[in-house]
Amino acid sequence: MSNQRYTEGLNRLEQIDGAQGQKVIDSLSKVCPDLARYIIEFPFGDIYARPGLDLRTRELITLAALTAMGNCQPQLKVHVHGALNVGCSATEITETILQMAVYAGFPATLNGMFQAEEVLIERGLLNANGA
Amino acid sequence: MSNQRYTEGLNRLEQIDGAQGQKVIDSLSKVCPDLARYIIEFPFGDIYARPGLDLRTRELITLAALTAMGNCQPQLKVHVHGALNVGCSATEITETILQMAVYAGFPATLNGMFQAEEVLIERGLLNANGA
Amino acid sequence: MSNQRYTEGLNRLEQIDGAQGQKVIDSLSKVCPDLARYIIEFPFGDIYARPGLDLRTRELITLAALTAMGNCQPQLKVHVHGALNVGCSATEITETILQMAVYAGFPATLNGMFQAEEVLIERGLLNANGA
Amino acid sequence: MSNQRYTEGLNRLEQIDGAQGQKVIDSLSKVCPDLARYIIEFPFGDIYARPGLDLRTRELITLAALTAMGNCQPQLKVHVHGALNVGCSATEITETILQMAVYAGFPATLNGMFQAEEVLIERGLLNANGA
Amino acid sequence: MSNQRYTEGLNRLEQIDGAQGQKVIDSLSKVCPDLARYIIEFPFGDIYARPGLDLRTRELITLAALTAMGNCQPQLKVHVHGALNVGCSATEITETILQMAVYAGFPATLNGMFQAEEVLIERGLLNANGA
Amino acid sequence: MSNQRYTEGLNRLEQIDGAQGQKVIDSLSKVCPDLARYIIEFPFGDIYARPGLDLRTRELITLAALTAMGNCQPQLKVHVHGALNVGCSATEITETILQMAVYAGFPATLNGMFQAEEVLIERGLLNANGA
Numbered sequence: 152m153s154n155q156r157y158t159e160g161l162n163r164l165e166q167i168d169g170a171q172g173q174k175v176i177d178s179l180s181k182v183c184p185d186l187a188r189y190i191i192e193f194p195f196g197d198i199y200a201r202p203g204l205d206l207r208t209r210e211l212i213t214l215a216a217l218t219a220m221g222n223c224q225p226q227l228k229v230h231v232h233g234a235l236n237v238g239c240s241a242t243e244i245t246e247t248i249l250q251m252a253v254y255a256g257f258p259a260t261l262n263g264m265f266q267a268e269e270v271l272i273e274r275g276l277l278n279a280n281g282a
Numbered sequence: 283m284s285n286q287r288y289t290e291g292l293n294r295l296e297q298i299d300g301a302q303g304q305k306v307i308d309s310l311s312k313v314c315p316d317l318a319r320y321i322i323e324f325p326f327g328d329i330y331a332r333p334g335l336d337l338r339t340r341e342l343i344t345l346a347a348l349t350a351m352g353n354c355q356p357q358l359k360v361h362v363h364g365a366l367n368v369g370c371s372a373t374e375i376t377e378t379i380l381q382m383a384v385y386a387g388f389p390a391t392l393n394g395m396f397q398a399e400e401v402l403i404e405r406g407l408l409n410a411n412g413a
Numbered sequence: 414m415s416n417q418r419y420t421e422g423l424n425r426l427e428q429i430d431g432a433q434g435q436k437v438i439d440s441l442s443k444v445c446p447d448l449a450r451y452i453i454e455f456p457f458g459d460i461y462a463r464p465g466l467d468l469r470t471r472e473l474i475t476l477a478a479l480t481a482m483g484n485c486q487p488q489l490k491v492h493v494h495g496a497l498n499v500g501c502s503a504t505e506i507t508e509t510i511l512q513m514a515v516y517a518g519f520p521a522t523l524n525g526m527f528q529a530e531e532v533l534i535e536r537g538l539l540n541a542n543g544a
Numbered sequence: 545m546s547n548q549r550y551t552e553g554l555n556r557l558e559q560i561d562g563a564q565g566q567k568v569i570d571s572l573s574k575v576c577p578d579l580a581r582y583i584i585e586f587p588f589g590d591i592y593a594r595p596g597l598d599l600r601t602r603e604l605i606t607l608a609a610l611t612a613m614g615n616c617q618p619q620l621k622v623h624v625h626g627a628l629n630v631g632c633s634a635t636e637i638t639e640t641i642l643q644m645a646v647y648a649g650f651p652a653t654l655n656g657m658f659q660a661e662e663v664l665i666e667r668g669l670l671n672a673n674g675a
Numbered sequence: 676m677s678n679q680r681y682t683e684g685l686n687r688l689e690q691i692d693g694a695q696g697q698k699v700i701d702s703l704s705k706v707c708p709d710l711a712r713y714i715i716e717f718p719f720g721d722i723y724a725r726p727g728l729d730l731r732t733r734e735l736i737t738l739a740a741l742t743a744m745g746n747c748q749p750q751l752k753v754h755v756h757g758a759l760n761v762g763c764s765a766t767e768i769t770e771t772i773l774q775m776a777v778y779a780g781f782p783a784t785l786n787g788m789f790q791a792e793e794v795l796i797e798r799g800l801l802n803a804n805g806a
Numbered sequence: 807m808s809n810q811r812y813t814e815g816l817n818r819l820e821q822i823d824g825a826q827g828q829k830v831i832d833s834l835s836k837v838c839p840d841l842a843r844y845i846i847e848f849p850f851g852d853i854y855a856r857p858g859l860d861l862r863t864r865e866l867i868t869l870a871a872l873t874a875m876g877n878c879q880p881q882l883k884v885h886v887h888g889a890l891n892v893g894c895s896a897t898e899i900t901e902t903i904l905q906m907a908v909y910a911g912f913p914a915t916l917n918g919m920f921q922a923e924e925v926l927i928e929r930g931l932l933n934a935n936g937a
Contacts, residue, residue: 175654181670182661183638185725190650193717194908201709203901204866211863212870212902216909219518219871221353222614223651223909245314246858247867253849254871254878256481256518257321258354261306268313277312316856324848325515332840334508335473342470343477343509347516350478350780352615354516376576377465378474384456385478385485387743387780388583389616392568399575408574437785443801444792445769447594452781455586463578483877484745485782507838519845520878523830530837539836587777596770601735604728605771608736609743609778612911616778639727640736646718647740647747649874649911699916705932706923707900714912746876747913 157188160196167199167206167233175229207243210234214247218263219255227263231270241276288319291327298330298337298364306360338374341365345378349394350386358394362401372407419450422458429461429468429495437491469505472496476509480525481517489525493532503538550581553589560592560599560626568622600636603627607640611656612648620656624663634669681712684720691723691730691757699753731767734758738771742787743779751787755794765800812843815851822854822861822888830884862898865889869902873918874910882918886925896931 164172179187199209210233217227234244244267252260271277295303310318330340341364348358365375375398383391402408426434441449461471472495479489496506506529514522533539557565572580592602603626610620627637637660645653664670688696703711723733734757741751758768768791776784795801819827834842854864865888872882889899899922907915926932 179654179657182664183642183657186642186645186653186657189645189717189721190654193713194650197713198905198908201901201904203897204905208863208866208898208902209905211859212867212905213909215867215870216874216906217651219875220614220649220651220910221351223655226651226654226909242858243863246856247863249314249317249856250853250859250864250867251871252317252320252518253853254518254520254868254881255875256351256514256516256521257325258348258351258357258516259518260317261310261321261357262354264310264314264317271313320848320852324844328844329512329515332508332511334504335512339470339473339505339509340512342466343474343512344516346474346477347481347513350482351517352613357516373465374470377463378470380463380576380579381460381466381471381474382478383579383582383780384460385475385488385780385782386482387613387776387778387783388587389610389613389619389778390780391579392572392583392619393616395572395576395579402575441785441788444795445773445788448773448776448784448788451586451590451773451776452785455582456781459582479782482745482780482782483875485786488782488785511838511841514841514844518875519849520872520875520881522841523834523845523881524878526834526838526841533837591774591777594770594773596766597735597774601732601767601771602774604732605736605739605774606778608739609775612740612744613779619778635727636732639725640732642725643722643728643733643736644740645911646722647737647750647911647913648744649907649909649914651909652911703916703919706926707904707919710904710907710915710919713907714916718912741913744876744911744913747917750913750916 154192156192156196159200160191160194163195163199164191167195167210167236168229169232169236171229171232206237207234207239210237210239211243211247214244214263214267215251218248218251218259221255221259221262224262224266227266228270231267232274235270235274235276241271244271285323287323287327289327290331291322291325294326294330295322298326298341298367299360300363300367302360302363337368338365338370341368341370342374342378345375345394345398346382349379349382349390352386352390352393355393355397358397359401362398363405366401366405366407372402375402416454418454418458421462422453422456425457425461426453429457429472429498430491431494431498433491433494468499469496469501472499472501473505473509476506476525476529477513480510480513480521483517483521483524486524486528489528490532493529494536497532497536497538503533506533547585549585549589552593553584553587556588556592557584560588560603560629561622562625562629564622564625599630600627600632603630603632604636604640607637607656607660608644611641611644611652614648614652614655617655617659620659621663624660625667628663628667628669634664637664678716680716680720682720683724684715684718687719687723688715691719691734691760692753693756693760695753695756730761731758731763734761734763735767735771738768738787738791739775742772742775742783745779745783745786748786748790751790752794755791756798759794759798759800765795768795809847811847811851813851814855815846815849818850818854819846822850822865822891823884824887824891826884826887861892862889862894865892865894866898866902869899869918869922870906873903873906873914876910876914876917879917879921882921883925886922887929890925890929890931896926899926 176187248263307318379394438449479485510525569580610616641656700711772787831842903918
């Protein structure tokens with residue numbers, strides 16, 4: 152299991168998602184550890200490791216997709232953390248989610264925004280005066 | 283911010299969604315107040331204000347869409363309230379959700395129906411003998 | 414196969430969809446005739462036959478769902494015909510599709526509107542001055 | 545209501561879903577008992593009763609669809625029970641959900657896998673060494 | 676690029692999809708050859724190579740997912756070919772697609788069935804008397 | 807109709823989508839000109855005009871969403887043009903679409919990539935050696 156893709160993926164997962172990513176991996180250790188391995192190898196070892204887009208942009212396009220698809224709330228929260236971890240601002244995150252109102256409608260945007268809010272509050276990035 | 287679309291939209295939001303709508307608006311005041319403003323201006327100030335369909339029909343087509351899309355449970359509850367507020371009967375609401383079994387499948391219909399049931403019970407419109 | 418649900422469903426299918434509905438049924442005669450039978454029995458024999466919503470409203474909520482789901486273009490066209498057949502106006506149809514921009518986003522609405530336009534032109538209900 | 549489809553469907557529902565299925569039916573008794581009847585008659589009386597696919601395969605394709613659609617978590621849990629009840633192994637269930645990563649992406653698979661895990665733990669089929 | 680996953684995946688792709696799979700790979704050679712490589716490595720090298728489900732079942736659950744998701748018509752056709760190539764019968768294929776009416780609604784099932792019909796006709800497996 | 811939002815939106819639409827955008831607007835002039843107006847006012851006058859994200863990032867998150875949603879092929883092509891018009895490279899576009907394999911699965915990515923390819927070829931940005 153300790154191939155190069157796995158090692159690189161694990162490093163990148165830690166860089167991007169920190170404790171959140173490890174929690175997902177751990178949560179799969181009983182029911183399907185191979186799914187955890189594939190998540191490390193393919194998204195993180197193959198895709199996020201690619202040149203051509205910086206990690207900040209990669210996180211923002213992920214937030215866009217997860218908000219627009221609308222049925223991935225836990226993953227959206229993980230990636231709001233991830234976006235902040237790689238240097239995105241709270242404003243870049245909320246602007247990305249807001250723009251999805253155009254393409255996926257207001258309910259998807261609202262539900263995404265509330266997920267983002269929880270993370271921003273948790274990390275002390277949101278107070279009564281907004282992001 | 284106090285343009286005509288905003289004022290008209292706010293009036294209509296209150297007419298349709300009452301306290302539920304205001305709660306959504308308030309909930310956005312920290313994370314993205316502009317999203318609240320756009321919701322007032324575009325859906326309520328532009329779309330629901332249009333002639334061509336009465337508000338009862340507008341609420342029923344919204345319930346159909348939210349049930350069929352299947353990932354907008356909080357919005358579905360808000361619009362079951364809205365449908366009742368503008369004069370739809372409990373039967374019209376449950377018939378609309380039921381018909382979605384044909385187009386979006388039984389799981390989407392079941393999940394929508396349970397959201398409707400919570401609102402109907404909350405408003406005293408459902409007892410042991412059904413809607 | 415000639416049970417009561419089937420007979421009632423077939424009558425209703427003809428009433429609502431006319432030649433369009435029969436074309437769908439015929440198109441299934443080789444690959445899966447039972448699917449044609451289920452379409453007659455469940456949507457048309459069971460659901461559209463129910464009291465509680467008139468056929469005009471039933472067609473509008475169907476247009477809403479098909480537009481919002483966004484991957485049912487052939488069915489959307491059939492039901493624009495159906496909506497017109499049971500007495501919906503071109504305006505009611507386009508208003509229903511337009512409102513989906515709020516819930517499912519502008520692309521779903523655009524794609525739905527272009528399907529409606531084809532049917533409205535085909536039936537002589539749209540000219541250079543609009544619906 | 546006691547037609548042949550209903551009787552056959554009810555028997556099959558009990559065979560497949562046991563107490564879980566009856567709970568869904570009961571939960572609809574107030575808000576829309578006809579939806580419960582349609583679920584018994586169409587999915588269980590018509591579809592699951594068909595020859596051409598054994599019940600084990602029917603449950604696995606249902607798990608695939610519910611995982612891929614991603615917004616049917618309660619139904620997914622019911623059908624993990626159903627799959628086990630008709631003889632699918634824990635491995636067949638997790639393999640089916642895992643494969644959806646290819647077609648519907650990792651978030652849908654993760655969310656499906658966690659639903660399956662809850663059922664597998666509940667039924668004593670998962671311990672610290674995995675399925 | 677000639678790692679073990681790639682070699683195994685390519686073999687399996689040929690076994691399952693034959694000329695259809697190679698056509699997809701070739702079609703990516705200009706715009707994004709790495710996407711072709713990932714398709715060979717992850718779905719075919721990692722997932723389809725796993726024990727726990729036979730290839731016939733793997734193809735049927737894929738048909739279920741693609742039909743239910745409803746926006747993957749070209750891939751659905753490729754996998755109807757694939758299902759036939761690994762030994763599924765025409766009936767198993769149409770039964771799988773038919774069952775999706777329960778979970779994803781009739782439009783998704785209709786659109787999937789028409790894709791299957793094209794492949795079945797192309798391969799001489801469907802005549803005027805049905806599958 | 808010549809309010810400030812409309813004027814600003816029209817300017818921005820031309821900047822981003824050029825002839826493609828105008829073609830969509832013109833195509834709505836008969837069936838629903840108000841939909842054209844709303845597209846100019848809300849997405850382009852309100853959202854794309856906002857600070858907080860540059861236009862290049864706004865186009866990439868749009869490509870991500872449209873690829874992931876999977877049922878917006880015409881809009882995806884318009885926005886591949888848009889992304890190029892505001893300065894995104896072919897590589898940034900294909901990387902964005904590629905990454906969606908992780909979140910929305912390979913079929914959505916494949917279908918998105920083929921749309922992008924058509925635009926890249928049309929604009930002379932793709933030859934036999936790739937993007």
